[in-house]
Amino acid sequence: MSEHGQLTQRIDELGRKISKLEGIDRDGTLATLTKELKAVQQKIDQNDEDIRADERRKTALETQISTERAEFERERKKLDESSPLRSIIEKSERIRSVIEALVPALFPLKVKELAASMTQVYKRLAHKDQVSRIVIGNDGTSQILGKSGKPITFDRSAGENQIFATALIAGLAKVSGINAPLVVDTPLGRLDSRHRHNILQFWTSDEARQVILLSQDKEIDEEFHRRITKHVSKTYLLEHTDVGDGVGRTSAREDSYFQEAAE
Structure with a gap:
């Protein structure tokens, strides 16, 4: 096709497009679409403005929250300084948390x-x-x-x-680290003589440890009592008296022991 023919064909195509656009414009379609597009654009612009307004309100609220939080911290600090008990409680809670983590x-x-x-x-x-x-x-x-x-x-x-x-x-007494008196009831019961000697020597060998031995008369007899006398600070003899009708009374005789009471 010659160049003239190509130009003629191009002119015809453009003519058809122009006619089509003129037809759309004549029946009002183009005007309607333009109006709808304008309405949508206005709505988008309004939404953008609303978003910007919300952002401004958000920034204002965040600023207010920061101000209120700072004021709260100042007042709490004043309260802590004016209330030693509260400070002690908080320190105790922190110590408790540390202990729970260490146990x-x-x-x-x-x-x-x-x-x-x-x-x-x-x-x-x-x-x-x-x-x-x-x-x-x-x-x-x-x-x-x-x-x-x-x-x-x-x-x-x-x-x-x-x-x-x-x-x-x-x-347990050693591991606890607490220097508290130990009360041992019937310390030598059901033991042979060698074990009795070992246990009695153990309980009475440490001068820094206070031990209270609750013994029966046949348990720490005269011989064993003689062995530990130098380690004994005080003795009490508990005596029970029946007053009748199943009622009894117990008294403590100071600086006395079974053999001494029998003499």
Whole structure:
């Protein structure tokens, strides 16, 4: 096709497009679309303005919140300074939180320390040379291990159970770090003479520890009493008197013991 023909074809296409646009304009379609477009644009502009207004209100509220928070902190500080009790309570709460966090970590260490203290006391009191150490699990169960490192399985007598309990009490007293008096009821009950000597010597050997022994007359007899006399600060003899009808009365005789009372 020649250049003239191409131009003629292009002119015809443009003519058809112009006619089409003129037809749209004549039936009002173009005007309607233009009006709708303008309305949509106005709505978009209004939404943008609303968003900007909301942003301004948000900024104002954030500023107000910051101001109120600062005022609250100032007033709280004044209250704390004027109320020592509140400050003490808050410090106590912080200390409690620290303790709660430390207990799980310290518990296994204290269990090992208790086991070591029990082992030391148990070896002093018992006469079983095969005992190496006592171990305590985190669940509180305990085992006596032999020199091979294996648990020793034997039927403990009542006396051996008492020795184990004595080692536990002494271990707890040491681990706690509290220098409080220890009250031991029937300390030598169901023990043979060798164990009696060991336990009695243990309870009376530490001058810095106050121990109150509640003994029966046949338990710490005259011989054992003579051995510990130099370690005894005070004695009381408890005497029970029946006043009738199942009613009794107990009195304490100061600086007296069974043998002295019998003389």
